[in-house]
Amino acid sequence: MVGNSEAVTPRTAARSGGVTGYALSRGVVMLFAVACGTAVANVYFAQPLLVTLGHDLAMSPALIGSVVTLTHIGYGLGLFFLVPLGDVADRQRIIVVQLLLLVGALAVVATAGTAGVLLAGMAAVGLLAVVTQTLVVFAASLAPPDRRGRVVGLVTGGVVIGILLARTVSGLLADLAGWRSVYLASAVLIAVLALVLHRVLPRHGDVPPTAPLRYGQLLRSTVTLFARERLLRLRAVFGLLIFAAFSTLWSSVALPLSEAPYSMSHTAIGAFGLVGAVGALAATAAGRLNDRGLSRRTTGIGLALLAASWLPLAFTRSSLWALVIGVIVLDLAVQAVHVTNQTLIYALHPDAGGRLIGGYMIFYAIGSATGAIAATSLYAAAGWGAVCALGAGISGLAFLLWALTRHTEYGS
Known part of the structure; x- marks a missing residue:
């Protein structure tokens, strides 16, 4: 527990970590990596599309710049307000719900007819894309202590690939079918991943939360x-x-x-x-x-x-x-x-x-x-x-x- 005053080193803590009763196969680790990369890519899709977005929705240069800014602000808020929830609730349920809400936010962006709707959708996409970090934590908690570094490495590799390829993929899709196709395609893929993760990941009974804190206490404990x-x-x-x-x-x-x-x-x-x-x-x-x-x-x-x-x-x-x-x-x-x-x-x-x-x-x-x-x-x-x-x-x-x-x- 966080309140334990005993000094804990990474090695001693690692020996006591891990979750029993669930076999974390390489296939599941790769699923984590794909889900992480797909989710985080949504934060970066807009960067090569800004000129097209601005032209299509009649946005001023200053307003166009706020597309990226609001997405990252949403992501930062999600890191503080959403990711800690995995310490007190069923991570499988949190991941699936956040992915489904992300599908909704992506649909809002893809169908936006005004700059205001687009900006609101982008902020929501950033907020919900932090499911990436909940996935990283969940993968680490499922890994045996002697394999935790490798598991975190593989999952983080998925995050890296998602970040770096997001701009390339969005540019190619936009050239082929318009900028809205980028967010529609991502929404479909995220929905499929939510279904697969719902079926594959262990539920509450397999991975019980261990920090009986109220939400306010949870946020304060981060500090x-x-x-x-x-x-x-x-x-x-x-x-x-x-x-x-x-x-x-x-x-x-x-x-x-x-x-x-x-x-x-x-x-x-x-x-x-x-x-x-x-x-x-x-x-x-x-x-x-x-x-x-x-x-x-x-x-x-x-x-x-x-x-x-x-x-x-x-x-x-x-x-x-x-x-x-x-x-x-x-x-x-x-x-x-x-x-x-x-x-x-x-x-x-x-x-x-x-x-x-x-x-x-x-x-x-x-x-x-x-x-x-x-x-x-x-x-x-x-x-x-x-x-x-x-x-x-x-x-x-x-x-x-x-x-x-x-x-x-x-x-x-």
């Missing part, structure tokens, strides 16, 4: 966890920094690629998401290393690679191969550290997994938003070189923090 657990605070800062670096790249890389000498189309630029998806491979490898107790070493190597990735990225304007190498190294590094973060903080209090992961992901959202705003503003003012300097600075700061704290953290 209390951060106040009490130094490891959680430190890993949340790592999460903020790595996703600030991640967002610095992915929110601005389309700008130099769309200009001379490349002048790429939106579809070609979106294809770089396929390159970034290679980073999902690091998620599984990092999970295995964490299962072996090598979390500290994995973090250090990941952060060093993150800082180093900006060297080839700085040569993007003169070499696409340099960009490809930089993207692969950066995404491998980010996912290795991200999986390590989630595995360690979940093991602190397995019964509070929703609050731990939800609270951690709020820092992820802050980092992503900060990196995006800083990178696009800096590119307009000083160009691609300045963006790479920013990314390298953020990554270097994360590595310095690890170097200063590595002997005071749990892990090896």
Whole structure:
């Protein structure tokens, strides 16, 4: 329980975690990964469609920008207000209900006839897409302690692929059948996943909630966890920094690629998401290393690679191969550290997994938003070189923090 004053290390907590009576097969883990990727992709579908959306619904440039903003605001609110519910209620039911509500929100977006309806639907999509994090926590709770890192790695790999391929898929579907088809297709797929998960995942009797808290107490305990657990605070800062670096790249890389000498189309630029998806491979490898107790070493190597990735990225304007190498190294590094973060903080209090992961992901959202705003503003003012300097600075700061704290953290 959260109120237990005994110090709990990730290793000792991991030995006591896990859920008995349910066989978590590789097929079910892959189902978790697909569901996570499909759900989180809805947050990013609109990014390559903004011009088309604005033209179709007669939206001003300022209003068009609010489409992405409201979606992310909804996602941030969901992390705090919805994800912790999995600690006190039947996660299977919560997941299915949220997925069905997400289907409704996607239908609203797909049929929106006015800007107001569209914006309301986008905010609801962001709010409900946090079912992704409930799925991650549920998968971790079902995994045997000695396989938890690998399971979290595989599921997180699905999240990575969903984020990176969302723009490519939405651009292709919009070109073929219009922007509304993107949200209609997603609604159908989410509905199918809700049905499958309803039949496959264990119900309340198999995975009982372990935190008898009222909703207000539940939210307050999220804050209390951060106040009490130094490891959680430190890993949340790592999460903020790595996703600030991640967002610095992915929110601005389309700008130099769309200009001379490349002048790429939106579809070609979106294809770089396929390159970034290679980073999902690091998620599984990092999970295995964490299962072996090598979390500290994995973090250090990941952060060093993150800082180093900006060297080839700085040569993007003169070499696409340099960009490809930089993207692969950066995404491998980010996912290795991200999986390590989630595995360690979940093991602190397995019964509070929703609050731990939800609270951690709020820092992820802050980092992503900060990196995006800083990178696009800096590119307009000083160009691609300045963006790479920013990314390298953020990554270097994360590595310095690890170097200063590595002997005071749990892990090896």
